[in-house]
Amino acid sequence: MALLNELAKKKEGLVEGHRLCPGCTHSVIMRQVLAAADTDKYDIVVAAATGCFEVSSGLYPYTSWNIPWIHNAFENAASTISGIEAMYRLWKKKGRTDKDIRFIAIASDGGTYDIGLQALSGAIERGHQFLYICNDNNAYQNTGNQRSSATPFGASTTTSPNGTVLQGKSQPKKDIMSVLEGHHMQYLAQASPSNWRDLMDKAKTALDVNGPTYMNVIEPCTTGWGFPSNKSIEIAQLAVDTCIWPLYEIIEGKVKINYKPKNKLPVEEFLKPQKRFAHLFKKGNEHLIKEYQGQVDKHWEWLLAREASGIGY
């Protein structure tokens, strides 16, 4: 990856003037992806699912996109990009274009783990060449923080509140990487905007694959998670250092862990600065933190074992 000074000279694909909350990382992630993309070599077309990023960057009559961008609906970013990619391939075959174009679909967890999963699965199975990026902010944030299948265990949302009956979400988070891996695609990666170099390398790699690829990116949400706007990157780093959000790739079925914290932090370090987990620190709720730590450890150890096995497909 080039030096940041080199990347900073490039024309930006996503510009200022969008209406995301101050400190929102949706745009940070996309800026890093577009900075990494080899735009001297190819053009990029983006399709976005409904959500915070879409409404904030495409608020008519404004657009924050300097590159072709389309929004269709909430559930079908993958179908929308499939159609565009299929048309592009036809045009290439007929000689109507000689451009090299790469395709990106972008959605958050609601539009990926839940309502967009069917469209995504279909698009991957059909083998379109596109990179699907999920900016996972752990809930339906644009409509005010409702739980999704990506909401972690114990997190309080408006539909998994903490009170006398519930103590936040009672189910663990869906392992979307494993769900999608079942499509036997060539490349999947999990990344974090705090580790920008790693994220950029992954985006660049994914964009060069001749087929569907997937990136799962943690997207700290200051408003929904309840932390000060200046802490977004620190929160992402804490997710990485607690192994709540491991940085890894699955290349042809083989797991490669990109970062193993020398000092794996306890989950409390990630939970403590966020309002959505405040109730877990009340007296009598110690077992919930313990349970969450157990879930995180189990997944981390499973990842380590998979990497060690070297098994792919």
Place this chain on the structure above:
Amino acid sequence: MSEKLLNWDEILIGGAIKDPGNSKSYETGSWRVERPVWNPESCIQCMFCWVYCPDSSILVDENGKMAGIDYDHCKGCGICVEQCPTKPKSLAMLLEAEAKGKSEEEIRKEAFSK
């Protein structure tokens, strides 16, 4: 910000917008309560502020170097200050109310005296 609304028959099919990146003309700087202030003397040009800014508000010169803050768009989130690695930091937050009416030099003095 006032803008002329389009008639229904002036809107392009699909709600297309013809001017890429036209949100630049929408100034989100007015949202700001605090502003980041830059000290070029201690800056090591690592560009971490640039790579982490959610609002593309770190100004860049033709050599790809940090050149200041775009106060028309910076929302004052403070991420750049948190992520600046120099000791002492080369960016510091100052309340807009305290910056009002002051020269650039006075603002810098005020921000880094704390």
